[in-house]
Amino acid sequence: MNHHKKMTKFPWWLRLYILPAWFMYGTAFALFFVCGLGIIDPDFGWHLASGRYYWAHGIPTHDIFTFSAQHFLWINHEWLSDMVLAAMYHLGGHVLVALLYAAIWTLAFWLVARRCRLSIIVLVGAIACLPFAGVRAITWTVLCAAxxxxxxxxSRRTHWLIPFLMLVWANLHGGFIIGLAYIAYRLIARPSWRLAVITAVSVFATTVTPYGAAIYVEIIRTLGDRSLYGRISEWQSLAFSIEVALLAAVWATCRYFYTRSVWRTAFAFPMFLIIGTVMSVRNVPILVIFAVADIAHMMVAVPLPWVRIRERLQAIRPLMIALALIVVSFGGYLLWRDFMLVRVAAESRYPREIAQSLQTGVCSHGNLYNDYNIGGYLIWRAPRQKVYIDGRMPSWQYGGVKIMDNYYRVVRDASFRQREFARFHIVCAAIPADTAFAKELRQSGWKPVIANSAEFTLLKASE
Structure with missing residues (x-):
């Protein structure tokens, strides 16, 4: 009753920002669910295939899916989340998996924002995360960060649970590095022997994996690879959306008024994440969850002068109404759009006919060169045919040469292509149909097995 009375003090246009929690979290869950159901991530296939292999055979030491790096020491920092994915897929297929991951995304937002009355911040955060949402391993990092x-x-007693969280996190996803960074940030901000011990134990806990301390090898290799910023869309700089910029601006404004200090705002942890997001768009989900968490905390920690705020907002009432309607309407549009996507089979965006043909053994007498973006899908749907490259490998080096460099060189350099194809006995190619590369292969005598499958073609060398 008291809550209802407080709500009635706000004019209707302000209540748009404090809609019922069930509505906001329900909408966020629906957005995440239809996103996961309607879109299959390019890496979904190899994650699922990995999880199945682990359940059946345990953790391998070398690559098991490609012929180009079969002796490479594969360190999969997502092995545990892959096993969870495979188990859930076995129990209920893609629908159950989409439900699970949508629940995890929603739970993460609920954990950090459940006490905040500004419920619209949840919807803004969900919209900002949608391009990175769905059935993806980063979901576990978002939850663990929350x-x-x-x-x-x-309470301080719960701090001793942090090392256990880091142990689990390190086996779920390589994003545990963000967790260690946040722990170190807290230690530097407020030094104490107690937190120093927790930090040291947390670092040690991250080495309790099937790979031991070698879990850091793949992470360091990836973070140190500058070529990713020009090759992989999720590593691009200055590629975040307007929703992310809006959320960052709201956070910075709230932080400044909360601390009354430019320096304390500039050196707050989300500010480092903003810099990281400018450098690489893949950091968006982490920024969003920490920004939403910090905004919620500040609004709960400080008794806000609502009467004065309402008076000042009254002066920009049209802008506030427009902003709220835009956010809510945009959320509704995304929900409608994703539901329309669900009407089209998610797998139709991938070359199903090519996978089926490969599975029947059309190229069993040799190896397959494939487009990077469908490598993970072929690992899943055509397990009998090993691939040349997939989403695990953008930073892998073998024999002193980066496999990704060879992948691009095959497309550009005909003489190198001939040597590479002879070296690995490559007799088939699954590549985009309408490209100069496909045209070159056809002109050199390669015959189409499947002319067009989701805009990809399967070509075979003449025998």
């Missing part, structure tokens, strides 16, 4: 934030906000 749990870590809440452990620090809870």
């Amino acid at each position: 749990v870590l934030y809440e452990l620090f906000r809870a």
Whole structure:
């Protein structure tokens, strides 16, 4: 009753920002669910195939899916999340998996924003995360980041749970590095022997994996590869959306008024994440969850002068109405758009006919050169045919040469292509249909097995 009375004090256009929690979290869950159901990530296939292999055979030491790097020491920092994915897919298929991941995304937002009355911030955060949402391994990092934030906000006794969280996190996803960075940030901000011990134990806990301390090898290799910023869309700089910029601006404004200090705002942890997001768009989900968490905390921690705020907002009432309607309407549009996507089979965006043909053994007498973006899908749907490259490999080096460099060189350099194809006995190519590369292969005598499958073609060398 008291809550209802407080709500009635706000004019209708302000209540748009404090819609019922069930509505906001329900909408966020629906957005995440239809996104996961309607879109299959390019890496979904190899994650699922990996999880199935682990359940049946245990953790391999070398690559098991490609012929170009079969002796490469494969360190999969997502092995545990892959096993969870495979188990859930076995129990209920893609629908159950989409439900699970949507629930995880929604739970992460609920954990950090459940006490905040500004419920619209949840919808803004969900919209900002949608391009990175769905059934993706980063989902586990988002959840673990939310749990870590809440452990620090809870009583000091809960801090001793942090090393256990880091142990689990390190086996779920390589994003645990963000968790260690946040722990170190808290230690530097407020040094104490107690937190120093927790930090040291947390670092040690991250080495309790099937790979031991070698779990850091793949992470360091990836983070140190500058070529990713020009080759992989999720590593691009200055590629974030207007929703992310808006959320970052709201956070910075709230932080400044909360601390009354430019320096304390500039050196807050989300500010480092903003810099990271400018450098690489893949950091968006982490920024969003920490920004939403910090905004929610500040609004709960400080009794806000609502009467004065309402008076000042009254002066920009048209802008506030327009902003709220845009956010809510955009959320509704995304929900409608994703539901329309669900009407089209998610797998139709991938070359199903090519996968089926490969599975029947059309290229069994040799190896397959494939487009990078469908490598993971072929690992899943055509397991009998090993691939040349997939989403795990943009930073892999073998024999002193980066496999990704060879992948691009095959397309550009005909003489190198001839040597590479002879070296690996490549007799088939699954590549985009309408490209100069496909035209060159056809002109040199390669015959189409499948002319067009989701805009890809399967070509075979003449025998």
